[in-house]
Amino acid sequence: MSITSRAFHLVSRPVGEPTQDNFELVTSTLPDPGEGEIAVRNLAISVDPYMRGRMRDVPSYAPPWKLGEPAQGGAVGEVIASGSDRVPVGSLVVHNFGWRDYAVLPAEQASVVPRRDDIPATVYLGALGMPGRTAYVGLFRTARFRPGDIVFVSAAAGAVGSMVGQLARLSGAKQVIGSAGSADKINYLRDRLGFDAVFNYHDGAAAELLAEAAPDGIDVFFDNVGGEQLEAAIGWMNLGGRIAICGAISGYNASQPQPGPRNLPLFIGKRLTMTGFLVGDHGDIAQEFTDRVGAWYAEGKIVAEETIVHGLEQTPAAFIGMLRGENTGKMIISLD
Amino acid sequence: MSITSRAFHLVSRPVGEPTQDNFELVTSTLPDPGEGEIAVRNLAISVDPYMRGRMRDVPSYAPPWKLGEPAQGGAVGEVIASGSDRVPVGSLVVHNFGWRDYAVLPAEQASVVPRRDDIPATVYLGALGMPGRTAYVGLFRTARFRPGDIVFVSAAAGAVGSMVGQLARLSGAKQVIGSAGSADKINYLRDRLGFDAVFNYHDGAAAELLAEAAPDGIDVFFDNVGGEQLEAAIGWMNLGGRIAICGAISGYNASQPQPGPRNLPLFIGKRLTMTGFLVGDHGDIAQEFTDRVGAWYAEGKIVAEETIVHGLEQTPAAFIGMLRGENTGKMIISLD
Numbered sequence: 001m002s003i004t005s006r007a008f009h010l011v012s013r014p015v016g017e018p019t020q021d022n023f024e025l026v027t028s029t030l031p032d033p034g035e036g037e038i039a040v041r042n043l044a045i046s047v048d049p050y051m052r053g054r055m056r057d058v059p060s061y062a063p064p065w066k067l068g069e070p071a072q073g074g075a076v077g078e079v080i081a082s083g084s085d086r087v088p089v090g091s092l093v094v095h096n097f098g099w100r101d102y103a104v105l106p107a108e109q110a111s112v113v114p115r116r117d118d119i120p121a122t123v124y125l126g127a128l129g130m131p132g133r134t135a136y137v138g139l140f141r142t143a144r145f146r147p148g149d150i151v152f153v154s155a156a157a158g159a160v161g162s163m164v165g166q167l168a169r170l171s172g173a174k175q176v177i178g179s180a181g182s183a184d185k186i187n188y189l190r191d192r193l194g195f196d197a198v199f200n201y202h203d204g205a206a207a208e209l210l211a212e213a214a215p216d217g218i219d220v221f222f223d224n225v226g227g228e229q230l231e232a233a234i235g236w237m238n239l240g241g242r243i244a245i246c247g248a249i250s251g252y253n254a255s256q257p258q259p260g261p262r263n264l265p266l267f268i269g270k271r272l273t274m275t276g277f278l279v280g281d282h283g284d285i286a287q288e289f290t291d292r293v294g295a296w297y298a299e300g301k302i303v304a305e306e307t308i309v310h311g312l313e314q315t316p317a318a319f320i321g322m323l324r325g326e327n328t329g330k331m332i333i334s335l336d
Numbered sequence: 337m338s339i340t341s342r343a344f345h346l347v348s349r350p351v352g353e354p355t356q357d358n359f360e361l362v363t364s365t366l367p368d369p370g371e372g373e374i375a376v377r378n379l380a381i382s383v384d385p386y387m388r389g390r391m392r393d394v395p396s397y398a399p400p401w402k403l404g405e406p407a408q409g410g411a412v413g414e415v416i417a418s419g420s421d422r423v424p425v426g427s428l429v430v431h432n433f434g435w436r437d438y439a440v441l442p443a444e445q446a447s448v449v450p451r452r453d454d455i456p457a458t459v460y461l462g463a464l465g466m467p468g469r470t471a472y473v474g475l476f477r478t479a480r481f482r483p484g485d486i487v488f489v490s491a492a493a494g495a496v497g498s499m500v501g502q503l504a505r506l507s508g509a510k511q512v513i514g515s516a517g518s519a520d521k522i523n524y525l526r527d528r529l530g531f532d533a534v535f536n537y538h539d540g541a542a543a544e545l546l547a548e549a550a551p552d553g554i555d556v557f558f559d560n561v562g563g564e565q566l567e568a569a570i571g572w573m574n575l576g577g578r579i580a581i582c583g584a585i586s587g588y589n590a591s592q593p594q595p596g597p598r599n600l601p602l603f604i605g606k607r608l609t610m611t612g613f614l615v616g617d618h619g620d621i622a623q624e625f626t627d628r629v630g631a632w633y634a635e636g637k638i639v640a641e642e643t644i645v646h647g648l649e650q651t652p653a654a655f656i657g658m659l660r661g662e663n664t665g666k667m668i669i670s671l672d
Binding site for chain 2: 060061226230231245246247248251257258259260261262263264265266267268269270271272273274275276277278281
């Protein structure tokens with residue numbers, strides 16, 4: 001058997017917003033999987049905000065993508081050839097060899113997930129995958145959510161944000177507030193996800209919009225955005241409020257560092273705490289997450305909205321669009 | 337008995353730096369202490385950075401000083417008349433009726449401290465008082481100091497900062513770094529307090545000065561200053577670093593909010609945490625603090641440097657000078 005793979009390579013690093021020209025689709029022939037390896041046909045590919053950081057050639061928590069090599073990221077696929085007893089042909093696997101249609105990889109780098117008629121494979125890239133787990137860790141561990149808390153999440157219609165809001169609601173939040181960047185997203189948050197209050201951050205000053213949406217202040221802020229909304233949240237936190245810093249997408253395409261919040265001295269009188277986190281540090285939570293959120297999903301209590309584009313060729317455009325906020329819920333590239 | 341008291345009243349609120357004109361010395365006759373009250377002759381008065389906040393007419397953790405009424409703050413004095421069995425005449429007490437020479441107050445609002453030849457009364461306003469306890473809470477509770485940590489403290493020659501550095505050194509810090517604003521203070525930190533590395537923040541960019549002083553990064557930052565030094569500290573924190581926000585004196589006299597650090601997205605990759613705190617929330621630590629730090633003081637292991645001015649009339653000038661950084665160690669007004 002001979003596997004022809006097409007993979008997007010990073011060929012240049014962007015200044016500001018990434019462009020299609022930063023990527024090149026390269027065709028190659030893969031070796032058959034050896035002992036302990038598997039060959040996977042990807043069914044769907046994930047593009048996520050953190051990948052913008054991997055385009056930079058600076059040390060960070062995820063190493064930079066290398067020029068002239070395939071980009072990396074989450075994908076779900078089926079095993080078509082296997083040198084591993086643990087991961088037989090036909091298995092459904094989640095792995096990090098995305099941005100391509102076929103991959104050969106060490107079996108130990110793949111997680112086998114259940115094939116079920118009631119769970120689309122793409123859900124393992126979103127609600128039941130890394131973004132969902134990120135929401136779970138940030139809300140329950142980092143922000144130490146307690147029932148009765150008022151929770152605000154920015155980029156609430158994104159893959160992580162939409163899970164934060166739903167997890168908070170299902171766990172006894174007093175009020176869940178979300179912000180997003182379009183009227184459609186605002187409607188989606190309110191009508192499909194059950195947010196108590198929502199605002200479009202384009203509609204005015206974030207501080208005023210937040211104050212109107214959350215008349216009793218906020219106890220937890222789950223920050224995906226940074227910038228003006230972070231400053232607004234600090235200004236509107238209640239005593240003892242907790243901020244989980246998950247992302248700062250408002251600045252990801254900026255070539256200069258963005259100004260920080262001018263109201264940090266409020267941390268003292270309000271006894272605020274702000275903590276950055278990475279889901280990868282919390283591998284021990286995987287079973288708890290799968291059990292708890294998997295059960296809610298099976299009971300139909302979780303909406304796992306996706307924005308799906310079709311065809312490997314669309315991957316860079318989907319990535320660029322996701323950074324612009326063109327997705328509602330998880331941005332997925334379907335290869336089916 | 338009739339007690340004549342002279343007290344500084346706040347008569348106007350400053351824009352920018354406070355001036356002498358914001359205060360007026362008012363003479364009045366106090367009533368004799370009633371049941372449960374005491375009359376105190378103040379021996380020494382404390383002026384502290386947080387008082388700048390009390391000059392503003394905005395809600396904060398300490399209520400604003402009222403116009404036309406005596407200013408408030410820490411003082412130590414001796415009881416000259418008493419309607420309380422618990423606090424007899426001759427007791428040495430710490431209380432919050434400063435900015436005046438005599439006061440009549442409820443005995444329950446006074447803490448009796450030991451009269452000892454080897455502990456000057458003023459130490460209860462500094463190393464063994466509120467500033468020392470603030471250092472203790474912020475270092476051990478808020479920043480969760482662990483032996484082996486590298487600790488950086490700004491405004492290190494102040495009443496709180498000088499205790500932070502000494503407590504960290506006595507508790508097994510790997511390295512203690514301090515910043516201050518004059519060559520004299522830098523020498524004092526290095527030669528008298530035993531800091532491992534020091535820098536004068538006027539000597540260049542804080543980020544470069546800190547990197548030079550702390551080649552292995554920092555694990556704990558005790559922030560008394562905010563502004564540029566906070567940004568530098570965030571940039572130089574090690575993985576899992578902890579920031580305790582105690583004060584932000586760099587902006588206290590500003591009439592406009594100061595720009596915030598531009599590098600908050602580093603919180604994510606470095607898994608940083610930043611927490612604001614108030615010593616007043618931690619009353620349960622008082623005995624532990626007194627036992628532990630009192631023992632170090634008695635063993636001669638704590639330097640309790642003071643900048644002393646003499647005479648009640650000097651109180652506003654001492655306060656204004658303290659905000660300018662004219663003190664080394666605790667700023668004290670002696671009434672003896």
